[in-house]
Each structure stands twice: as structure tokens, then as C-alpha cells.
Amino acid sequence: MEKIGFIGTGVMGSSMIRHLLNAGYAVHVYNRTKSRADAVIAEGAKWCDTPGDVTAQSDIVITMVGYPTDVEETYFGETGIFSEADDHHILVDMTTSTPTLAEKIYAFGKERGIRALDAPVSGGDKGARNGTLTTMVGGDEEAFDAAKEVLSVFSSKVMLQGPAGSGQHTKMANQIMVAGTMTGMTELLVYSKAAGLDLERVIEQVGSGSAANWSLTNYAPRILKEDYSAGFFVKHFVKDLKIALDEADKMGIDLPATRQAALLYEQLAGKGFADDGTQALVKLWWGE
Amino acid sequence: MEKIGFIGTGVMGSSMIRHLLNAGYAVHVYNRTKSRADAVIAEGAKWCDTPGDVTAQSDIVITMVGYPTDVEETYFGETGIFSEADDHHILVDMTTSTPTLAEKIYAFGKERGIRALDAPVSGGDKGARNGTLTTMVGGDEEAFDAAKEVLSVFSSKVMLQGPAGSGQHTKMANQIMVAGTMTGMTELLVYSKAAGLDLERVIEQVGSGSAANWSLTNYAPRILKEDYSAGFFVKHFVKDLKIALDEADKMGIDLPATRQAALLYEQLAGKGFADDGTQALVKLWWGE
Numbered sequence: 001m002e003k004i005g006f007i008g009t010g011v012m013g014s015s016m017i018r019h020l021l022n023a024g025y026a027v028h029v030y031n032r033t034k035s036r037a038d039a040v041i042a043e044g045a046k047w048c049d050t051p052g053d054v055t056a057q058s059d060i061v062i063t064m065v066g067y068p069t070d071v072e073e074t075y076f077g078e079t080g081i082f083s084e085a086d087d088h089h090i091l092v093d094m095t096t097s098t099p100t101l102a103e104k105i106y107a108f109g110k111e112r113g114i115r116a117l118d119a120p121v122s123g124g125d126k127g128a129r130n131g132t133l134t135t136m137v138g139g140d141e142e143a144f145d146a147a148k149e150v151l152s153v154f155s156s157k158v159m160l161q162g163p164a165g166s167g168q169h170t171k172m173a174n175q176i177m178v179a180g181t182m183t184g185m186t187e188l189l190v191y192s193k194a195a196g197l198d199l200e201r202v203i204e205q206v207g208s209g210s211a212a213n214w215s216l217t218n219y220a221p222r223i224l225k226e227d228y229s230a231g232f233f234v235k236h237f238v239k240d241l242k243i244a245l246d247e248a249d250k251m252g253i254d255l256p257a258t259r260q261a262a263l264l265y266e267q268l269a270g271k272g273f274a275d276d277g278t279q280a281l282v283k284l285w286w287g288e
Numbered sequence: 289m290e291k292i293g294f295i296g297t298g299v300m301g302s303s304m305i306r307h308l309l310n311a312g313y314a315v316h317v318y319n320r321t322k323s324r325a326d327a328v329i330a331e332g333a334k335w336c337d338t339p340g341d342v343t344a345q346s347d348i349v350i351t352m353v354g355y356p357t358d359v360e361e362t363y364f365g366e367t368g369i370f371s372e373a374d375d376h377h378i379l380v381d382m383t384t385s386t387p388t389l390a391e392k393i394y395a396f397g398k399e400r401g402i403r404a405l406d407a408p409v410s411g412g413d414k415g416a417r418n419g420t421l422t423t424m425v426g427g428d429e430e431a432f433d434a435a436k437e438v439l440s441v442f443s444s445k446v447m448l449q450g451p452a453g454s455g456q457h458t459k460m461a462n463q464i465m466v467a468g469t470m471t472g473m474t475e476l477l478v479y480s481k482a483a484g485l486d487l488e489r490v491i492e493q494v495g496s497g498s499a500a501n502w503s504l505t506n507y508a509p510r511i512l513k514e515d516y517s518a519g520f521f522v523k524h525f526v527k528d529l530k531i532a533l534d535e536a537d538k539m540g541i542d543l544p545a546t547r548q549a550a551l552l553y554e555q556l557a558g559k560g561f562a563d564d565g566t567q568a569l570v571k572l573w574w575g576e
Contacts, residue, residue, distance in 0.1 A: 099483070122494075122497040122498045122499065123497050123498055124498060127497070127498070134493060134494075134496060134497035134498075136493055157493060157496050157497070159489060159492070159493045161485060161486065161489055161490065161493070162484070162485055162486060162489075166483075166484075166485060169479075169480070169483040169484075169485055170480070170485060170490055170493065170494065172479060172483075173476045173479050173480045173483075173485065173490050173494055174476075174494045174497065174498075174499045175499075176472060176475045176476045176479055177472045177473060177476045177494055177499035177501070177504065178472070178498060178499045179472055180468040180469055180470075180471050180472015180473065180475070180476075180545075181468055181469060181472060181499065181501055182468075183468050183545035184464060184465045184466070184467055184468015184469060184472075184545065184546075185465060185468065186545075187464050187468070187543040187545055187546050188461045188462075188464045188465045188468075190541055190543065191457075191460060191461050191464055191532065191535075191536055191539075191541065191543065192457070192458070192461045194536070194539040194540075194541050195387070195454075195457040195460075195461075195535070195539065196450070196454075196457075197449060197450055197454060197457055197458060197461065198449065198450060201447060201449055201450075202449065202458055202461050204447070205422060205424055205445060205447045205449070205458065206410075206422075206458065206461055206462045206465055208422060208445050209410040209411055209415070209422035209445070209462065209502070210410050210411055210412060210415070210422075210462075210466060210502050210503070210506075211410065211462045211463075211465035211466045211469065211502065212501065212502045213465070213469055213500065213501030213502065213503075214497070214498050214499065214500045214501065215498070215501075216465065218498075244479065247479075247483070248479055248482070251479075251482040251483065252482075253478055253479065253482050253573065255475040255478065255479065256548055256551075256552065257468075257471035257472065257474075257475055257545065257548050257549060257552070258472075258475050260544055260545050260548045261545060263544075264544065264545070285541065
């Protein structure tokens, strides 16, 4: 049974680590803020002082940190993963990060015989808790095959999407789609409330036809209960949409609807709601 | 068993009439272009020369025409529905039209003891064919109760959403949501193709997680087959979004994502794709 290293014990990471421990894996962990690893340590994970130390104790090293800059530091920092990695390791970055950085990690590893995958997820806190994440993987088939069983411990759908960077690109495609369902769902509620409709009835009926979507089913009821707690943070969605639009720019394509969504979420973050869940977008209308 | 009048024998209307005939109802029909009623006449519907004549032969009169101006003419024209309607009739406009016109028809009827409902649908040609339309109703409860059985002949979900105009408002809410799923789905495909991803794999995986929605499941595969035939016409979506934005303006609310979607669909119609299906939006990127 492979020994697992896990770097990043936030909301997502902690749930994923729990599934690994329950499946019988030994898990060594590191987190920038140590106190946030206490819960999983109490459940059997072993603490290490640096990402390099985690790597030295593991066969498969998973990273689930915040921003691309954190990923960069975690892999390439002085006591980072690459300071200890060798050709028996598989490194799996599950942070939503840039395709460019995924390719850089892959290439740096390849030169040294170290296998690397980019494997961001969708499904949010709930998917992590239930072990039903959607895991989108980029990299070599051999590394994918070797890591798949471990990733499946907390995922219900793991797919190799293509070469290094393809996992991140697929996640960007996912976020572009979600930008559409979140803005549509929000404006639906704004319109319906202004028109004096019964929002629960509207959600029930609209959610059952050709407008049906996951955001409407899962987030609209939370909004009616004024529950804006984060399944997925506004600040992280802002990051994701910025990456998607930067990548689109590089590829010379314009995505006006995604651009509009990014603008709205940036406004929302700017108004102090960066730590709310993405369903808080409606506060741009109802928050005043 | 009520005698049904049905005005408008287009793609949607013809399928709905067929379901009524199969359920054993007598159906009198009128259509501006008579030849487009030939098919349902051959199946047992009876032709009338004017909307007024249809009304004189019927208990419940259903209208499913193109634009609000057509609705106006059908109800208020010289040989229109109101020229023959009396207090035993129930008038049901199933055209997607303006809430304002729905209220006008309701009020005009009420003064004369004539019951009227607005009852636009979602589900498109496929829903009409399969008898699984989602029918959103505005008007009085008594009239709704009296018409519900007939509407259920071709609908899988019929709901009273509120007073006159509420059916149309709910349909606008539905279209606002669809604007989000259609633009999101389109930009997802545009991005994924530019990034060199395998579109079928992306659709399979993204469609199973938190980005899941009806448009992605139903339209994306058609796009991959380059099938741009109309389940729902671009020109009708342009009309619907214009109504939604006009209503939003009247209510003093701004819907930037819906506005962006309307702009894209107007561009598409302007480029000669008005008679394509709404999934043709991707032609703004791939059509050149």
C-alpha cells in the first residue's frame, strides 16, 4: 500500500485525508498553518515540518493548497517537494492552478525521472466530505494508472483528460460552465423576486425543465435560507476565473459571458464578501 | 369532455394538438398559414377560418403563436378570440409573451366574465413531442383548476405560479437561467477546443459534477455532431431575452449576464443564424 503525503489541510484537504486514513493509508501531512492540521493529526495523520519532509516519507505526494504562488513555493521552495523527490515518487497537484505551472512541474519532474500529474477537482466541500469529487487529470498515462486507485478513494469520477496541463484546462472549462450557471441562477432569483413571484415555486418548476442545473438545485435553496457560508469561496472563484480568462487571452479567444461573470465576482469580493460562498453573488442586488 | 380550440399549428402547437386528439378531445384549429395546419387536420383536427370561429366552437381556447404582436391580434383583432368569447370560455395563451400583455388579456376578460390564463412552456420541440412540457401558469386558481387536466395532456409539470402575468414572469426567469447555461456551455466548448482537449471527454466529466446542466447534456453533443437544427429558434430566444430585459428595466433591476447573453444572440441572429437552434451560438467563434 503506497504511503501518502498530503500538503494542505484546509476544508477540502482535511476531508480527503480522512478518506485516505479510513481506507487504511498511512498519511504524512504538512500545512502552512499547523493548527489547521490538528484535526487530521488527531485522527491518525503524521505531521512533518516541511513539504520536503512529507515527500521523504511518502510514495505519492498530493498537494491541495490555495493559489498558484503557493503551489510554486510548495514544489520549488528550498524545503519544497522537489528537494526530496526521486524517481519512485508520483506528485499530484490537486490545487486549481494554472495549466502553465502544471506543465512546468511536469517538465521539471520529467528531467529528473519524477512523475507529476495535475488533478484539480470539482464538487466542493460536500464532494470532498462524501468522497464524490470529480477529479480531472493531466499527465502521462502510466502515472495516471499508478495514482488512480488512491485518487478514487475520495473521487467518484477520475478521468485522464490529456497531457500535463489538461487537468487544469478541464477544470477551467468546468469553471467557465459554472460561471454561467451561477450568474444565470442569481439573475433568475433577482428577476423573480422583483416580479413578486414565489421563489420556492419558481425554483421547483424551473429546476425541473430545460433550465435544470446543479447550481439551481443546490445553491438556490441555500440563498432562500440566507445561508451564504462557503462550500466554495468567492475569492477562489475569482482566482479561477482570472486563470481561465488569462489562458483564453493567451489562446486568442474572447469569452464575454465568462468575463462578465468574473467582473461581478470581483465586485462582490471588493465589497467584502471574498470569504462568502459563491452563492453570495445575489448580495450585489439584495445586499443593499 | 371540453371542446378545445387551438390557434397556432407550428412545431410546438402541432405536437400539442396531436396529444389532445389522442386523448380523445375534439380540437378546432386556426393558423395564419393554413397549409401548416394540414398535418393535424389529416389527423382529425377541424379547420376554422378565424380565431373567432375557433372560439365559437370551443370551451377552452389555447393560443401558441409567435410574437406578442401575434397574440395581440389573435385576441383583440376584428375576428379575434374576444369577438366570440363568453363567460363559459377559458382562454389560455401559451405563447411566450409579455407579462404586461398577459395582464391586459386577463383584465379585458375579467370585465366581461371571461377567464384567461397565461401559460408559457419550456421543454422545446422534444417536450411537446413527448408530452413532457413544463407549463408555468398565471391567473386565478379557479380557472387554473378548470384547465389543468387539459394542460396536463401534453405537460409533465403544470404549476400555478401566481396571478395573471406570473406564468410569463416565470418563463422569463427560466430563460434568464437558460441564458446562463447556454453561454456557459458555449464558452466551455470554445475554451476546451482552443486548449486542445478532447471535447467528448470534457463533456462527460464536467457534465457529471457541479457544472452539470440540461444544456450541456442535451446541446453539447449536438454541437459536436454539427447539428444546429432548431429545437428552439435563435430568433425566439432573442425575443424572449428582449422581453426579460425590458421587464427588468421596468422593475429597475440590471441583469448584466443576461444582457451579455442577449447581445451575443442578437449578433448571432444578425449574422444570418436566426433560424438555427440556440446551440448555434458557438458559430460566433467557430463559424468563421
